[in-house]
Amino acid sequence: MAQLTIPLSRIEGHARVTIQFVGSRVLSAHFQATEMRGFEHFVLGAPAQQMPVIVPRICGVCSTAHHVASVKALESAYGVTPPPQAVRIRELMMLGQLIQNQATSLFIFTMPDLPGSEGVPSLFHFDSADSEIAPKALQVRRGGTRLITLAGGQFIHPVRAVLGGVTSGLARQRCDAMRQEMIDLLPMAEELLERYWELFAGLEDRISTLGDDTPTYYLAAVSPGHAYYGGPIRVLAPNGEEQAAFEADAYSKYLTEVPTEGSYSDGTLFRDELLRANSLARLNMLPELGTPRAEYWMQRFRQDWGYPAHAILLFDLARGIELVYAIERAIELLRRDLSNGDMRVAHVPRDGEGWGVVEAPRGPLIHHYTIREGLVEEARFVIPTQHNIFAIERALRVAAERYITPQGISLELERAVGRVVRAFDPCIACATH
């Protein structure tokens, strides 16, 4: 038996892929998270109310999602509902996160895979004709960070969402300036997406596939309207039929967390079935996005690849459509006066259990706390990347079978492994929380 270990770059965190094979027969392909965070252990005994500022440190990329999931879990435990203004401000934070993440994943992580016969090492290596990509891509992603800063307070680890609402509103003048910034970013994001789409077509021509793996179940916590704040969690069968819809407090009835031996990350199964979460799962679940430019891109996407769509590399394009949506939705929300009104409702601390879910850029993120005398007695974090672990491994196996042949191991294998993993945009800090 031979084993290949392929290191991974242009993903969040430390992970590797191992492929075991005999001759041209592939025995296994594993996606291994090689770092460990340990937050479920070290938050034990922490004051529950402090969780929204502790948990963003699980991951500096997905910090906003943890921040908001955490206040939602506390609100579920204490039985309070935040006022609508607070929910709008939190949604803005989540949109900032979506802009930042999708721009990072698209332009920094995956776009370098597309050009020429073997891609380039990074977005700083595009040839002179595409030299505008790097500065524009960084400008778009920074717009997302700036939106998080405005809505969330701190620029990486937000502080504004608190149990019952938000600490304070957003000054009118700053919202107006941010709205203008988003208006200016929109055409830039679309121009980048257009170029991405062209290069993507080139890749498809070169490798003659966008992923041969069979479809899986899809998982997302999105609802039409304010799609990405996190609604009921839904499961879609490969044929597009809804299989289940449940609130965060019922997650353990539907989703099983399975420990994996060779990785610090668990995986998630739905009734023993593989799952895919992230951008494509959401687009397969949402009949429409409700903003004009995103709708244009979604129609184009569905014309080309159908609905529901299944090929793995389409996760990348789907992120581009969400980037456009997030900018448009932020422009909509920033039109409102978010400076005053009820920002927060009171609560009475009590012992109990709470569940919070948000649709993070990588899929449904669930926080589940047990609280006693104001302290965290137990904490569970169910992470979007976990939902994808087994789907990633199966897709890797398919890629390995394609490129390990009786003629030998194709040099395309390593690139294919990178493309498959990046399509799911895994976050290892989160996955090993």
Add this chain to the structure above:
Amino acid sequence: MTHDFAVLQLSGCSGCEVSLLNAEDWIGQRQLRYMPLVLTSDDLPPVHTLLVSGAVYTEDDLYRLTKAAKRAEQIIAVGTCAISGGVANLGTREQAHRALFDDVERRHLPRILPKLRPVDAVVPVTRYLPGCPPTPELFMAALFEEDGFKPNKTVCQDCGRKKTRDRPSTLLCSQCGEVDPDICLINQGYLCIGSSTRGGCGAPCTRAGHPCVGCRGPSNGFISRSSEQWFAAIERVFAKMTDIPPEQIAKALRSPELALFVFQFADYAATPRDVDKVL
């Protein structure tokens, strides 16, 4: 000044890297040689400046740091984890640590070290850039203003909230009550430790209405002192500005509520660091 640089990420959250990407003005001015988050490259080449983020948490971290350090002319320890362990340092609290080890029975993976270490416990560090994470402006200063950067001394000076003569008599938890947008958080009864936390961040948290939790580490006066001396200084600030019973402040400072962040200072006391090396 065209020195190249590299970024080595140990166990951390990537927040420092995200912040560095936000400081995009370095592009074109300094060549980035290695940073797996954005760049596919097989190995770390010899490089002038090595930024190290994250803590030394696994045997893999230890190996990669030791190897990379030999190829760099100077090392900048970036972020709270690299400098004092950060939030991950909580993992060395006795109870949490035991639970963590019980869980770690997976195979063929880098092992977790018995005790988490800051970067300078393993290799010599030229400069320190604290913050969780450091702001893009601080990254630019670290990369380009090797000697000239002079941040405000404390977060308090960055903050700009108005101090009043109000003397609160009750200590509020950081997530409680309606926060006045203009008045000093201490005057409102919050346990804000910005008065002795290193400045230079621009005080985004306190401006948004959340008390400073001290992520930039201690201001110059406390870098080489024990955490007890540093606590005492905070207690004096509260005695001067509030009527909150001193024993309440003393207890809160040592409670898990703030200890979750104040733990960051432990290593400053254990390993004295040259004030001039801290940005």
